[in-house]
Amino acid sequence: MSYKILVVDDDVDVLDSRKIVLEHNNYEVLTATNIQVADEILNKEKIDLIILDVMMENDSDGFNFAQQVKTDNRFSKIPIILATAVNQRTKFKFDIEQDGVFMPVEKFMEKPIDPDDLIITIRGLLK
């Protein structure tokens, strides 16, 4: 059975690009263009990993969703990759070493994300 990955990004081109790469590597992919849809999918499907854009409809949506997932016992073990176009913005440093406690996600990746790096990262997280 293949792993199920939820990709959340408000840019349809990014969603389609990720979908092509992930399906090429035999992952099942579900996509959401906003947090509300992502939340619905999370509650309906058994998700193994989330790739989340942090600059969605407003500055805090991605972060809030990540916090919500990590503080819910049903989902807290799902690894999250936070994808962002800018690696340093306001108070968020996007440094896993420094911000791991504040934002307990498994990986930060800066856009554009190389497909090979993405797959290596996902394989590492789904071991």
Place this chain on the structure above:
Amino acid sequence: MSNISDDKKALAVLAHDIKSPLSSIIDLLTLIDKGYVTNPEESKQLVARAIKKASILIKMVDDILDYSKLEDKSLMKREKLNIFNTLNESIMLMRPYAEKRSIAIEQCEFCVNDEYVNGNHTFLLRVFNNIIMNAIKYNRNSGKIIFNSYRNSENKNIILEISDTGIGISSDDIDKVFLIFERGSNARKNIDGSIGLGLSLVKQIVEDHEGTIEIASTLNVGTTLKITLPLYKEGENNEL
């Protein structure tokens, strides 16, 4: 008045808004480069999407250049201008975009429509284009854009109101709409390449014409922009 912190924030937002479509272009083209997509027809579609994203980037850069031009007042020569000719020109330019979404443009039949201001045609055309484009982008399919115009009670100003039946702006966001690089949270959902310069550009141009702009909006009902411009006075100095 901006301060260093505002400037840094504006730069961070600008960097993000430019880098996002650039990243997206790289994502799309990498699929072909790395062999994830080999079918010629699919490849062609991905290239077309990348070109569309690149066009959005060009529009962003044009907005930034236009904004920077406003600093140089010598570029804004003014003359006696029929404001309704400029408005009608803008409506004509924007109508095809409205028709694509079945949005009706309704002009007030009994309103004043032959008034002159001391204005720069190019910049005022930009004002109307930006406002009407916003009224189209943030409208509903089959919505309306309604124009109203009248003189103020002292007959010194012409007032133009442009209303839409769109998504509206929340009370939390309404104070920010004229700030550089700001968009309402509702507006961010409409990804189209806007970097939040549109209405700050509009406000700057209107104020450079000694005018004012006000906004009133109800979330999920619509938005009205009210522009007040001084009427042309014979013999007034045409330079800014």
